Amino acid sequence: MKQRFLRIGRSLALGLAAFAFSAMAATAQPAAIAERLKQCSACHGDDGVSKLDKIPSLAGQPEFFILNQLFLMREGVRKIEAMEGMTKDLTDDELQALATHFSKLPPKASGEKVDPDLVKRGEALASKMRCASCHLPTLAGQEQMPRLARQRIDYMIDAMKAFRDNKRSGADTSMTAVIVGASDADLTALAHYASQR
Numbered sequence: 001m002k003q004r005f006l007r008i009g010r011s012l013a014l015g016l017a018a019f020a021f022s023a024m025a026a027t028a029q030p031a032a033i034a035e036r037l038k039q040c041s042a043c044h045g046d047d048g049v050s051k052l053d054k055i056p057s058l059a060g061q062p063e064f065f066i067l068n069q070l071f072l073m074r075e076g077v078r079k080i081e082a083m084e085g086m087t088k089d090l091t092d093d094e095l096q097a098l099a100t101h102f103s104k105l106p107p108k109a110s111g112e113k114v115d116p117d118l119v120k121r122g123e124a125l126a127s128k129m130r131c132a133s134c135h136l137p138t139l140a141g142q143e144q145m146p147r148l149a150r151q152r153i154d155y156m157i158d159a160m161k162a163f164r165d166n167k168r169s170g171a172d173t174s175m176t177a178v179i180v181g182a183s184d185a186d187l188t189a190l191a192h193y194a195s196q197r
């Protein structure tokens with residue numbers, strides 16, 4: 001009798017241990033991502049909406065855009081000094097989990113000061129330069145094309161200057177071709193307009 005009880009006790013303990021182990025294995029991935037996300041939030045905001053000058057918001061970016069950019073960063077093609085070393089040992093699964101996470105957060109305006117005259121000027125330019133043909137009429141972005149709507153104005157101005165002046169490492173040349181020859185004033189107007197979509 002005692003022998004039998006012991007056996008049951010032992011298999012129960014083993015069963016519990018196995019259960020605990022599988023529960024741990026199941027949560028290992030999300031726990032690792034939570035650690036990564038803490039790091040990202042310091043600059044890109046807890047909700048993916050950046051409160052910091054010239055740092056882009058990630059909330060509501062197309063999933064593939066984020067995935068593609070993180071991939072380019074990991075491979076050392078798009079170089080971002082502030083993020084140096086942060087992406088180099090991310091696994092494919094982690095890239096995907098980060099992209100899914102940020103793409104699902106609701107985009108929000110940055111709260112920067114918006115100039116209504118520049119918005120109007122930017123709207124006319126955007127229509128002439130056909131920004132919507134790639135970024136969509138809502139400017140919400142698609143596939144490898146980023147969301148511009150509700151993105152930070154200061155970041156977009158810098159990003160467009162970097163494309164125009166061939167300073168963004170690993171940049172897609174289609175964007176450079178669109179704004180080659182645009183003045184700083186044009187780019188500022190475009191950014192004010194896009195942020196308000």
Ligand code: HEC
Binds near residue numbers: 036037042055083
């Ligand atoms: C120390 C600040 C900092 C931290 C921490 C940080 N980033 Fe960034 N990130 C930046 C800056 C600055 C840029 C824009 C650089 C530029 O001017 O092109 C950027 C750009 C990006 C972009 C490109 C967005 C776009 O619209 O082009 C993605 C995607 C991104 N970061 C994801 C992440 C993820 C995911 C993490 C966490 C693993 C992270 N970042 C952590 C500063 C940071």
Ligand code: HEC
Binds near residue numbers: 129157170173174178
């Ligand atoms: C032919 C397609 C195409 C057109 C037209 C186009 N874009 Fe883009 N744009 C892109 C692509 C692709 C990227 C991403 C480039 C990369 O990853 O290097 C991009 C990136 C950007 C970015 C950087 C955003 C970020 O989060 O890093 C800004 C800002 C931008 N475009 C603004 C505009 C504006 C304003 C117009 C109209 C004047 C415009 N684009 C027209 C394809 C286009």
